[in-house]
Amino acid sequence: xxxxxxxxxxxxxxxxxxxxxxxxxxxxxxxxxxxxxxxxxxxxxxxxxxxxxxxxxxxxxxxxxxxxxxxxxxxxxxxxxxxxxxxxxxxxxxxxxxxxxxxxxxxxxxxxxxxxxxxxxxxxxxxxxxxxxxxxxxxxxxxxxxxxxxxxxxxxxxxxxxxxxxxxxxxxxxxxxxxxxxxxxxxxxxxxxxxxxxxxxxxxxxxxxxxxxxxxxxxxxxxxxx
Numbered sequence: 001x002x003x004x005x006x007x008x009x010x011x012x013x014x015x016x017x018x019x020x021x022x023x024x025x026x027x028x029x030x031x032x033x034x035x036x037x038x039x040x041x042x043x044x045x046x047x048x049x050x051x052x053x054x055x056x057x058x059x060x061x062x063x064x065x066x067x068x069x070x071x072x073x074x075x076x077x078x079x080x081x082x083x084x085x086x087x088x089x090x091x092x093x094x095x096x097x098x099x100x101x102x103x104x105x106x107x108x109x110x111x112x113x114x115x116x117x118x119x120x121x122x123x124x125x126x127x128x129x130x131x132x133x134x135x136x137x138x139x140x141x142x143x144x145x146x147x148x149x150x151x152x153x154x155x156x157x158x159x160x161x162x163x164x165x166x167x168x169x170x171x172x173x174x175x176x177x178x179x180x181x182x183x184x185x186x187x188x189x190x191x192x193x194x195x196x197x198x199x200x201x202x203x204x205x206x207x208x209x210x211x212x213x214x215x216x217x218x219x220x221x222x223x224x225x226x
Contacts, residue, residue, distance in 0.1 A: 023180035023189045027058055028083040028093055030107070030114070031073035032122040038114070039069045040096045040106045040125065042085065044181035054153040056082060056134065062145035069102050071147055078136040079120040080151065083128035087177045087190060092127065094186075119154045129176050131157040 005013055027046035031039045045059030060071040067075075074080050085093045096106040107114060107125070114123035117133045124131035134151035141147055164170040178191050 018181075019183040022182050024182075025178070025180055026085045026093070027056070028085050028089075028096070028125060028128060029058070029070050029074075030081045030083060030122045030125060031070050032077060032079070033069075033073050033102075034076055037103060038105055038107060038123060039073055039102075040110075040112070041068065041070045042093050042097060043070070046082070049150065053137075054156075055137065056132065056151050056153060058082075058149045058151070059142075060147050060149060063099070065145065067145055067147075071145075071149070073122075074136060074149055075139060075147070077121065079122055080134050080136075080149075081117055081120065081122045081124045082132040082134060082151075082153075083125040084130040084176070085179055086129050087179055089125075089127055090179055090188065117155070124157060129159045129162055129178075130171075133157075 003016055008016075024044040025046055026042050026044050028040065028042045033039065043058055043060060045061070047057060049055040049057045060068055060074075062068065070080070092110040092112055095110040096112075098106065098109070100106060100109065113126045115126045117124050117131075120133045120135065124133070132153045133155040134153055137150045137152050139147055139149045158171060162172045162175055164172050174191075174194065176191075179188050180191065181187070182189050
């Protein structure tokens with residue numbers, strides 16, 4: 001079935017996109033307003049965009065036809081912290097989604113503690129296994145109060161117990177037990193189901209291509225039976 005995006009309402013487009021582009025990592029963003037109020041909110045329109053410089057992108061949509069507090073703070077101050085969400089933080093993260101007034105500190109509401117960042121004003125969430133201090137590189141308005149923020153990571157905090165080899169920058173990804181956003185209202189997924197595939201080499205793969213195609217066909221048939 002073809003879905004003509006121009007013929008659909010924004011909510012209908014949202015349903016198709018969020019049901020298809022999954023799983024999505026969660027950026028649990030802490031910001032600081034010019035008046036010094038801390039704000040925390042999760043965003044799943046988020047991902048890494050490069051490593052030189054280390055770059056992330058966040059898509060921020062409006063709430064009730066106005067900028068969300070997070071977007072307003074980022075655009076005003078140019079700084080934010082991305083905290084990643086583990087299974088143990090899921091309920092607290094969800095509570096910070098609440099539609100509280102701008103003067104409410106969602107972190108206090110969720111019983112969370114913060115720690116001072118090194119290079120930016122917004123604090124990081126102490127309970128998060130990984131936090132990225134970020135400064136805005138640029139922002140792009142893509143629709144009515146819909147904004148893409150491109151940020152550069154200036155510092156990364158990783159909880160000591162998840163660092164396997166500091167010299168080689170090896171992180172125990174599986175032990176982080178990060179969660180991700182799925183489709184629909186309130187649907188999430190755990191990162192506990194892994195499988196491994198080696199990246200193919202053309203020189204090594206040519207002789208095996210017939211067998212690779214057979215394996216792929218077999219996997220597709222098995223998938224269809226589930």
